[in-house]
Amino acid sequence: MDLAFSPAEQAFREEVRAFLDAELPDDLRDKVRHRRELQREDYLRWQRILHARGWIAGSWPKEHGGCEWTPAQRHIFDEESHAADAPPLLPFGLQMVGPVIYTFGRPDQKEYFLPRLLSGEHWWCQGYSEPGSGSDLASLQTAAVRDGDDYVINGQKIWTSLAHHADWIFCLVRTRKEGKHQEGISFLLIDMKTPGITVRPLVLMDQGHHVNEVFFENVRVPVANRIGEENKGWTYAKFLLGNERAGIAEVAWNKKLLQRLKEMAADTPASGDRLLDDALFSRKVAETEVKLTALEYCNLRILAAMQEGSPPGGEASMLKLLGSEVTQAITELTVEALGYYAAPYEMADHAPGSNWSPVGPEAAEGVMGQHLFMRAITIAGGSSEVQKNIIAKMVLGL
Amino acid sequence: MDFNLSEEQQLLKDSVDRFILDDYDFEKRRKTSSTDDGFSRDNWKTFAELGWLAVGLPEEYGGFGGPIETMIVMEAIGRGLVTEPYLPTVVLGAGLVVEAGTEEQKTEILGAVAEGNCMLAFGYAEPTSRFNLADVTTKAEEQGGGYVLNGHKSVVYGAPSADRIIVSARTSGGVRDRDGISLFIVDNNAKGVSRRDYPTADGLRASEVMLENVEVGADAMLGAEGAALPVIEKVVDRGIAALCSEAVGCMEMLKDETNEYLKTRKQFGVPIGKFQVLQHRMVDCFIELEQSRSMTYMVTLKLDEDEKERRKAASSAKAQIGKGGVFIGAQSVQMHGGMGMTDELKISHYYKRLMQIDTMFGNRDWHLKQFAALTQ
Numbered sequence: 063m064d065l066a067f068s069p070a071e072q073a074f075r076e077e078v079r080a081f082l083d084a085e086l087p088d089d090l091r092d093k094v095r096h097r098r099e100l101q102r103e104d105y106l107r108w109q110r111i112l113h114a115r116g117w118i119a120g121s122w123p124k125e126h127g128g129c130e131w132t133p134a135q136r137h138i139f140d141e142e143s144h145a146a147d148a149p150p151l152l153p154f155g156l157q158m159v160g161p162v163i164y165t166f167g168r169p170d171q172k173e174y175f176l177p178r179l180l181s182g183e184h185w186w187c188q189g190y191s192e193p194g195s196g197s198d199l200a201s202l203q204t205a206a207v208r209d210g211d212d213y214v215i216n217g218q219k220i221w222t223s224l225a226h227h228a229d230w231i232f233c234l235v236r237t238r239k240e241g242k243h244q245e246g247i248s249f250l251l252i253d254m255k256t257p258g259i260t261v262r263p264l265v266l267m268d269q270g271h272h273v274n275e276v277f278f279e280n281v282r283v284p285v286a287n288r289i290g291e292e293n294k295g296w297t298y299a300k301f302l303l304g305n306e307r308a309g310i311a312e313v314a315w316n317k318k319l320l321q322r323l324k325e326m327a328a329d330t331p332a333s334g335d336r337l338l339d340d341a342l343f344s345r346k347v348a349e350t351e352v353k354l355t356a357l358e359y360c361n362l363r364i365l366a367a368m369q370e371g372s373p374p375g376g377e378a379s380m381l382k383l384l385g386s387e388v389t390q391a392i393t394e395l396t397v398e399a400l401g402y403y404a405a406p407y408e409m410a411d412h413a414p415g416s417n418w419s420p421v422g423p424e425a426a427e428g429v430m431g432q433h434l435f436m437r438a439i440t441i442a443g444g445s446s447e448v449q450k451n452i453i454a455k456m457v458l459g460l
Numbered sequence: 461m462d463f464n465l466s467e468e469q470q471l472l473k474d475s476v477d478r479f480i481l482d483d484y485d486f487e488k489r490r491k492t493s494s495t496d497d498g499f500s501r502d503n504w505k506t507f508a509e510l511g512w513l514a515v516g517l518p519e520e521y522g523g524f525g526g527p528i529e530t531m532i533v534m535e536a537i538g539r540g541l542v543t544e545p546y547l548p549t550v551v552l553g554a555g556l557v558v559e560a561g562t563e564e565q566k567t568e569i570l571g572a573v574a575e576g577n578c579m580l581a582f583g584y585a586e587p588t589s590r591f592n593l594a595d596v597t598t599k600a601e602e603q604g605g606g607y608v609l610n611g612h613k614s615v616v617y618g619a620p621s622a623d624r625i626i627v628s629a630r631t632s633g634g635v636r637d638r639d640g641i642s643l644f645i646v647d648n649n650a651k652g653v654s655r656r657d658y659p660t661a662d663g664l665r666a667s668e669v670m671l672e673n674v675e676v677g678a679d680a681m682l683g684a685e686g687a688a689l690p691v692i693e694k695v696v697d698r699g700i701a702a703l704c705s706e707a708v709g710c711m712e713m714l715k716d717e718t719n720e721y722l723k724t725r726k727q728f729g730v731p732i733g734k735f736q737v738l739q740h741r742m743v744d745c746f747i748e749l750e751q752s753r754s755m756t757y758m759v760t761l762k763l764d765e766d767e768k769e770r771r772k773a774a775s776s777a778k779a780q781i782g783k784g785g786v787f788i789g790a791q792s793v794q795m796h797g798g799m800g801m802t803d804e805l806k807i808s809h810y811y812k813r814l815m816q817i818d819t820m821f822g823n824r825d826w827h828l829k830q831f832a833a834l835t836q
Contacts, residue, residue: 063528064462065761071461134461324836338836345825348832352776359754366463380747447740454739458719458746 082146094147097428109182133368144314155186189219189233200243206235215281225274249295268434311385376456379449386439393433480540498665508576521570531705538709548618553580560683581622583613591822600629609674619667620657643682662813697774704756714792748784775827782824785814
């Protein structure tokens, strides 16, 4: 047993750190640090910088343009990126559809989609949830009916993150109504410019436009855009959900958020002392930090097992569950730390060209918005309750 | 980064696990814990023969291994709800001697501990100290080249069976000063030592130890005069790591037993594990266990880091283990229903041990406060 990273891994950390020092633009760093909403171009700029360095797809095999990093290397990269306030890499292409394409796609699909995905030329979004299919995803209804060399798609997807930025959407559609729900689903890649697709914003409680409804009205998609076999889409979807879950605990990001909470509480006066010295407040911070430490070491144990070739099973659900709870605890405490200055709020302040100037301490910027948006993380990607169902079934055999 | 045991460690684990499984079933444990000693001296001999009493001691005194080996033994002790005074003797008592003892003290005590011929206890708490290790009112005054001890050490686990009790006493300074605390090795039957022995809620044995004009020689002092607190803190942090391992053993046993019960107990025509409310409760227990295990590895592997890191590790681990242990204990009772309440089933016995583990060396509140102070 040994907690230390190997010399090679430590050297890799130095390499990542030096790269971030040199290449991460200050204005992007600043935006992330101030919790401002990132625009499409912000994400893409960072993606292109990483792509130029060859570091855009840490987990992918080299033959598809990835780095084949070990789980420990990916962990180190995440840690350093968050510590440096780098923009996050969106998962829809890199972690979700990309691995599906290189694992189950045809050679021509790989050749066309993978390079464009990596370079950022194609922005991907995920068409999974439907109004009637949330936690019970397999009950989805969006229909794909075969007509010659096309499928004709009718239906609706919902909660589609950043679909308004997307060039392509990967969709689960129903290709068979009879039999078990899971056995009538196919996995399609759909160009967002195809006639019949409408994207409508869903504004969330933080007033932000993060998610959308996507409507399909007689949308013709070539059968050639199907991944794998017809009616086998659920298999690919499950692969996708199980893929790349080591980072799901968001340990590095949570550490960063916690560090900033403590900085803020140290700068916040409370009855002549620092808020951080308030017994009740500091207790809550300490409890959260203990929970984060426990999560960190759970994550490292699972990572070490992955290094040795055992993929995480139900344990990944535990990481998701705990990580999202820790994030929510931190953002809640950050709002609490602000006191009255959590109140001034103008979403337009995040929009380019806004005249809004922040009110209160500098660190107050974006705190409420982040907290409100983060309420979603125990719902999205399989709610906490669904994660518990998975653990009960897969780990405990109940 | 590696969480695997070495080959030797795995062998040790196999050996302690096999003993608990084959020779320490719950009915046997019930019998030995209700004897006067509260444990079996035959078992103690077996522990010595199998080398477990030498774990963590230096090789030159017949010892082997370190924190990881202690973790392995203590986890099995937790699973078996072992009542033999391993923690007071090997981890705390011998630990203090290893850390602060003179060559003579080490030679005299450590070999005897390893051979099973010397049991130890550590009296650090007092009726008014609560969890503060520096809060020492027991006095040691110099007299005729030795010391005279007066004071009251409370809830000293293992004291009834100990050959020697190591006590903290103040040689100088005010009640809660960090400086001025010394350690003394006192013969349990020395003149002026009196005890009130009692069983504890978790089925172990402890004592109130009264020191009334107990005369000891200068060679009874363990470590430098007035400078014992850092030594005590270091050894208590090892005790915390050991206790965390024991707690993980207890929690794992409860998790397994309760999970099995959910699969077999039927109500309303189905196993109660089919009810989502119980599934989710069971998952909460599983997650507390995993967090506790992770924290136990963490603190075990950080015991030799600098003082601040070590104390952070110990306090954060203890806070988690205290919370997780009591949660799993209480939920296991709840999910077993009325049967969980009985003395007959082992469930409640584990719960009672986990409650004491939460308190020992400082409860959750205490350690959260320490952790907060160390991390601000």
